Amino acid sequence: MVPAKLGNINFLRSLHSFLPKIKKSGNGNIESLQTADLMKHAGLIHGSRSGFINWLPLGLRSLRKLELLIHNKMQNEAGAYEVKLSTISPKDLWEKSNRWNNKELFKLKDSKDAQYCLTATCEEDITNLMMNYITSYKNMPITVYQIGNKFRDEKRPRGGLLRAREFLMKDAYSFARSKAQAIEAFNNMNKVYDSLFTELKIPFKSAWADSGDIGGDLSKEYHYIHHSGEDTLFTCDHCNETFNMEKCESHPLAPGEYTGDLDVQYALTQDLSTLICFYYPKGKQFNWNLAKKELDSDINSISQILDNDKIISKFLENQDDMMLAHVIRVMDIRINSNCNFPDFPLKKYAKNNFTSITDVSIIDAIDGELCGSCEEGQLKSDKSIEVGHTFHLGTKYTESFGATYFDENSKPSLIEMGCYGIGVSRLIGAIAEITRDSKGFRWPSVISPYIVSICSQVNVSHKELNQERIDQVKDILYQSPILKNEIFSSFPDKTGIGKQIELSQLIGIPFNVIIGSKSWPNVEIEVRGIRWDNSHKWEDDYIKYKDDYKWEVIKTDQVEKHIVPVEHVGKVIEILIQDI
Known part of the structure; x- marks a missing residue:
């Protein structure tokens, strides 16, 4: 959960140390930077070693917001219970599943020479845990989840957050008394994933995929279409099914x-x-x-x-x-x-x-050939970034661990499992990759570090007057339950309004409120966020309220601005935020 204190002025003043330095000559050619380097430049993250990332305050706000969104979806829509597993896993659990020899495991010994690994995934640990609590068919179905750090000894870490050695992951596991009940849990979780990715606003694809070494006979991947992706998806223009290359016929x-x-x-x-x-x-x-x-x-x-x-x-x-x-x-x-x-x-x-x-x-599969599923439509390929994966695991792990329950006839039967992952830190990296432009990032409002920035004209001779106007805008925005802890105005002293706007754009804040000395008491709301579905839901409200709010809109190929009297700034942003 994002602490309310993140919005107070004392915190914002202390944030100066983490902000990027905007030079007088401009912010340079950021288009030439890799996305991970651009995130570092924007003061969101900092790399310590290849594959390991330190999160800075601005980036951590986005990460925490995404975690909160996932918690809400898992608990309120999936009905899952949160647990927290140890990040150190004993060797004997991995030997039971024949996965101890996995070359991506970080392994270690304690002072008694007992061997462990840093968890790369949690099928072994969660099965070992839940078999203590599932004894009867009455205990199922049940789903548990956690958000925690995972570790994989990637030989070639790349893309900053996209392929790291330490990463934050949400992993959920369902337990059922039959294959039919397990597949029902699998289908329900995919509906939750659809809901979660829809709330992030960015278009996504769910694709039938190969289960790989994890096991099971049914799996779906969640992807963002992007030219930088390592995966290839094929979509049929007739049945509209999407498949990962490994699964596509x-x-x-x-x-x-x-x-x-x-x-x-x-x-x-x-x-x-x-x-x-x-x-x-x-x-x-x-x-x-x-x-x-x-x-x-x-x-x-x-x-x-x-x-x-x-x-x-x-x-x-x-x-x-x-x-x-x-x-x-x-x-x-x-x-x-x-x-x-x-x-x-x-x-x-x-x-x-x-x-x-x-x-x-x-x-x-080959571009333009017939879909092997419906045998009518033609396939089109796209490069993509994988951000989530759901599996029906069956009894692969419960059989290895002897995890059984007593059915209605008091006979022991193997528990059926499902597994559902989202790379939380990877998802942040993927969204950064997709939303970046020549000025910086363009975060969806639901996970942006802040929703609104306030930029004002620097006038040394009228410093108190400038601060009064800033405080007035803040007071109005604080009246909105959506915006009150989402206000960014932490610009170093003597930073001109142009550089303030440039810094706000670099960080990726969706709305920039500009206080000009000549236009006051009107303010400009510059829209930085992206309307991915081009729905323009705000336009109906604009027609309804434009006269009451004295609301003027200026749109060009380069910028979209909304000019309103200061007293209406919060209400207008609440309208604009619904599709950004």
């Missing part, structure tokens, strides 16, 4: 038209008895998820680790008689029999033991 407009060279990926079945040969157009990216889908996941995990030569060697080691060896050939839907196939690796084989699967898609 596409079909060519005309199957079997490709006639060039082919690449091959070898794999083995779970029992190592059968060789699988995946053939696809040369130069395209083989997609393991689509391949597993076609083989009902009957692919040994070593297939994704070993190269082709080692897979063949492993296959030969497990054959007593090559004439009895089984081979499955999987042909991508884009190829035909006239393609140039790679040399077959086996010298002895019986064709009777060959099985062929054709007309399947086993490569990454």
